[in-house]
Amino acid sequence: MGDAMATLHTRSAARLMIAPSVLLLLAWMIVPLALTIYFSLLRYNLLMPGMEEFAGLTNYTYFLTDPAFFQAVFNTLAIVLGVLFITVVGGIGLALLLDQPMFGQGIVRILVIAPFLIMPTVAALVWKNMFMNPVNGLFAWLAKLVGLQPFDFLANAPLFSIILIVAWQWLPFATLILLTALQSLDEEQKEAAQMDGAGALSRFIYLVLPHLSRAITVVILIQTIFLLSVFAEILVTTNGGPGTQSTTLTFLVYAQALLQFDVGGASAGGIIAVILANIVAFFLMRMIGKTLEA
Amino acid sequence: MGSITLKNVSKVFGAHAVIPSIDLDINDGEFVVFVGPSGCGKSTLLRLIAGLEDVSDGAIVIDGKNATELPPAKRGLSMVFQSYALYPHMSVRANIAFPLKMAGEDKAVIDKKVEDAARVLNLTDYLDRKPRQLSGGQRQRVAIGRAIVRQPEAFLFDEPLSNLDAALRVNMRLEISQLHQQLKTTMVYVTHDQVEAMTMADKIVVLNRGRIEQVGSPLELYHRPDNLFVAGFIGSPKMNFISGGPAASHQAHTIGVRPEHLVLSKDHGMWQGTVGVAEHLGSDTFLHVNADGIGTMTARVSGDFAVTHGDRVFLTPDPQRLHRFDEKGLAIR
Amino acid sequence: MARNVSTQRKLVTTVLAWTIGILIFFPILWTFLTSFKTEAQAIASPPAFLFFDWTTENYFEVQSRSDYFKHFMNSVVVSFGSTLLGLLIAIPSAWAMAFSPTKRTKDVLMWMLSTKMMPPVGVLVPMYLIFRNTGLLDTRSGLVMVLTLINLPIIIWMLYTYFKEIPGEILEAARMDGASLAKEIIYVLTPMAIPGIASTLLLNIILAWNEAFWTLNLSAAKAAPLTAFIASYSSPEGLFYAKLSAASTMAIAPILILGWFSQKQLVRGLTFGAVK
Numbered sequence: 001m002g003d004a005m006a007t008l009h010t011r012s013a014a015r016l017m018i019a020p021s022v023l024l025l026l027a028w029m030i031v032p033l034a035l036t037i038y039f040s041l042l043r044y045n046l047l048m049p050g051m052e053e054f055a056g057l058t059n060y061t062y063f064l065t066d067p068a069f070f071q072a073v074f075n076t077l078a079i080v081l082g083v084l085f086i087t088v089v090g091g092i093g094l095a096l097l098l099d100q101p102m103f104g105q106g107i108v109r110i111l112v113i114a115p116f117l118i119m120p121t122v123a124a125l126v127w128k129n130m131f132m133n134p135v136n137g138l139f140a141w142l143a144k145l146v147g148l149q150p151f152d153f154l155a156n157a158p159l160f161s162i163i164l165i166v167a168w169q170w171l172p173f174a175t176l177i178l179l180t181a182l183q184s185l186d187e188e189q190k191e192a193a194q195m196d197g198a199g200a201l202s203r204f205i206y207l208v209l210p211h212l213s214r215a216i217t218v219v220i221l222i223q224t225i226f227l228l229s230v231f232a233e234i235l236v237t238t239n240g241g242p243g244t245q246s247t248t249l250t251f252l253v254y255a256q257a258l259l260q261f262d263v264g265g266a267s268a269g270g271i272i273a274v275i276l277a278n279i280v281a282f283f284l285m286r287m288i289g290k291t292l293e294a
Numbered sequence: 295m296g297s298i299t300l301k302n303v304s305k306v307f308g309a310h311a312v313i314p315s316i317d318l319d320i321n322d323g324e325f326v327v328f329v330g331p332s333g334c335g336k337s338t339l340l341r342l343i344a345g346l347e348d349v350s351d352g353a354i355v356i357d358g359k360n361a362t363e364l365p366p367a368k369r370g371l372s373m374v375f376q377s378y379a380l381y382p383h384m385s386v387r388a389n390i391a392f393p394l395k396m397a398g399e400d401k402a403v404i405d406k407k408v409e410d411a412a413r414v415l416n417l418t419d420y421l422d423r424k425p426r427q428l429s430g431g432q433r434q435r436v437a438i439g440r441a442i443v444r445q446p447e448a449f450l451f452d453e454p455l456s457n458l459d460a461a462l463r464v465n466m467r468l469e470i471s472q473l474h475q476q477l478k479t480t481m482v483y484v485t486h487d488q489v490e491a492m493t494m495a496d497k498i499v500v501l502n503r504g505r506i507e508q509v510g511s512p513l514e515l516y517h518r519p520d521n522l523f524v525a526g527f528i529g530s531p532k533m534n535f536i537s538g539g540p541a542a543s544h545q546a547h548t549i550g551v552r553p554e555h556l557v558l559s560k561d562h563g564m565w566q567g568t569v570g571v572a573e574h575l576g577s578d579t580f581l582h583v584n585a586d587g588i589g590t591m592t593a594r595v596s597g598d599f600a601v602t603h604g605d606r607v608f609l610t611p612d613p614q615r616l617h618r619f620d621e622k623g624l625a626i627r
Numbered sequence: 628m629a630r631n632v633s634t635q636r637k638l639v640t641t642v643l644a645w646t647i648g649i650l651i652f653f654p655i656l657w658t659f660l661t662s663f664k665t666e667a668q669a670i671a672s673p674p675a676f677l678f679f680d681w682t683t684e685n686y687f688e689v690q691s692r693s694d695y696f697k698h699f700m701n702s703v704v705v706s707f708g709s710t711l712l713g714l715l716i717a718i719p720s721a722w723a724m725a726f727s728p729t730k731r732t733k734d735v736l737m738w739m740l741s742t743k744m745m746p747p748v749g750v751l752v753p754m755y756l757i758f759r760n761t762g763l764l765d766t767r768s769g770l771v772m773v774l775t776l777i778n779l780p781i782i783i784w785m786l787y788t789y790f791k792e793i794p795g796e797i798l799e800a801a802r803m804d805g806a807s808l809a810k811e812i813i814y815v816l817t818p819m820a821i822p823g824i825a826s827t828l829l830l831n832i833i834l835a836w837n838e839a840f841w842t843l844n845l846s847a848a849k850a851a852p853l854t855a856f857i858a859s860y861s862s863p864e865g866l867f868y869a870k871l872s873a874a875s876t877m878a879i880a881p882i883l884i885l886g887w888f889s890q891k892q893l894v895r896g897l898t899f900g901a902v903k
Contacts, residue, residue: 007348009365013808014727017719021783022735024716025742028776033745035753094647102641109894110887111648114655116897117886119837121857122875126658128861130868136670138657144672171651176897225743232839232854236861250840253748257755258844267752274749281744285737346799367805379800383818392814393804440804 033274040267047261059268068244068252069269073276075159076248080227082163083170084220090167091174091219092212096204098175099182109176116172120232127165128154128237158238158246165233170226174219181215182208221284228277249273296357296447296480297322298343303352305338305504312338313504315352320448320482320497325474328484329491330501330527336484337452339501343482344450345369357447367396372441373450376457378433380425380440386412387421390439397444411439414476431462438473448480455490467493488528492516500524522623525550531580533617534591540565546618546626553580553594555615560601563608567591569601583607655879662686662872669868685873695877698856702881704767705842705852706835709774710828713782716775718824721786722812726795736787739780747777747840758845765847773845774835782831785896789823790816826896829889836882853878 043055132153140150153161240247257266298320305313328336345366500507519525567585618626763769839854
């Protein structure tokens, strides 16, 4: 009762105070997006200034019929889903482990958090050179140690390697959120379930997992936002290659814009990326809306 | 001085009229209690007086001046909240000093007023503690201290005792009453507890569904309830209501008898019944009697009246203290 | 009911958890160790773990060759600047949404969050052109502006969830005590929300420090923060593992230390205020 302070004065003050954020974000959303739409309808290359002309939907047909486009959509989804899968499953496992009594829990937690604090360019470069390099990497040394042929990760399994690197960066995030949620599970509930004769597995399925659903939703929401635009990790490792094997939608548009200077084509690609992201967002928001209301 | 007048005040949330329309006069120096079941609009009414909510219609006059449009800070009122609403990051001293600081008072003046308030409220030793280091009763006193330093026109209390345990509640009740006698400032006090209302008030305002059911002194309400609602709400244990035959014989739709106005006997009386549960308080005993053809009635008898579960007893209402109500629930006088 | 956990079980958990923790941390540890090796030792096989000739020359070389401190300052200015600016804009908004909600508040919040769903490439081209034409390209202020905008929804969301935990009655008490709205926010709300604000601050500094789309695309030599400074090591120079490691260590150390020292706020902040 009475949380909503409702006088005319406070309400108008509230409107005034929310205005800067709303206006800034509105401008941020509308101005560049409108420009992107405008550019996407032009033949416009930065290398040929002054040659802009209206091109209708040519840029879109060009982009949508490019085989690289489908590869990029697939790669983007593969990265999002692959990383989500690894981090959610791994995160639940790690959270359950860290929730147990142990010696030096604080230190283990510090170790586990660390990858989240590492900038993507550093993470990618370290993995690329010092671990996945087929000549000097640690993995190559380990392979030779057990008598196997070193594997050139980034050349032969570029997408998988990138998923691995990104998952390493995001695993701490998932773990910490799930651990926090786990710790808020009422101890008495667990004991009641124990008294009711529920074994460890059924306690996990009927008690722990439902309790974690909200946290899992948050993990999926926030990670998806960031994973849809994974960029630096690709830029410094594979550069989208070999061929287009590890090119995502983000990277494809980047290459079109800042490597080929094709503003029109890149803008069309950007709009397509926005539309696809909105489709994902639509489903995500519905899911989140339901869970967060509860 | 601290008189408050509500003229035709109403409050509507969306399509729902929490308070349809209320007129009320609160005299200077009076201790007025708003009492009623939860959701009756008593807290909303207090918040309207405070200025924390806008009235939908009507006017609020404080000390002869129209305060309807004034922000809370300009109304010259202090409020003690249910949760105490102490500033957790400030010491007790800073909490009590806050309203003075906001009013731009001199540092020396602030210090003196805070010390004075602390002395009155027995808080001198705790001035440098944080609220979380205090007991419930001490927090309550800090909240009151914060309210009195400003020397307001009137104090508003929103269920201030509901977070305290029973023993402390009785204590604080007394302290607030004493404070009122000392300061002689108008106090408006909201509670759902009719015992608090009866023990503290000069004037009780009984509210139900956003309407005033009756206004009067505690004893007026006890002796002459205007309607069934007030009759049932004031007094503990609740008044017994009987309709049908026994009521018709008194030319009423419903008659009411307070438990303390029923005379019990083991051998003769008006109505007969079987003792269900007997609650022994020591001085008194509350008997729940299943009266034949009438239903369960509560009777308050002396502690030495010896009956147990299953005994047959006779009940007789004191005819002088019988309340009669018509079919609309209004008192017949 | 007392929970009796046998010491044996606790030991097993400890060993398991430590093993996994060290494995997860290993790439960072390895980078740190390698930064003190000579280039020859860095690629030696079998690799040297601790027994090598420790040297700090890589650090000096990285500083002299690519001017680490300039990029470090760029990172500091950009991440702190954008976060503080964001907080300044977000605190009033979050106050409004938490304490004076309307029917549309939830929708506004969702909409704000949904602006984060817009892939940055969707607006890369116009942003690049706008920045180029207004001279914001490769400037710190340009980066501060963009990072403020992209992190604003997160800042507002986090502050909103923290503010929601503060009972409205306390703010009403301040109002009764004669505080104006500004004073209510400055003297009562902000100090009470310090832990939440600290978490928000910390998390957003980390996000801004590590942001690697806009910083890579909108900066060049002058304003490049550490993300871009490191990216330059992806060229064949990167084969110099020891120097790459030294540069990497210098790029991540500030935020790693900050994060570890304020672990409590970090953990709180990491959940974006969404999980308790």
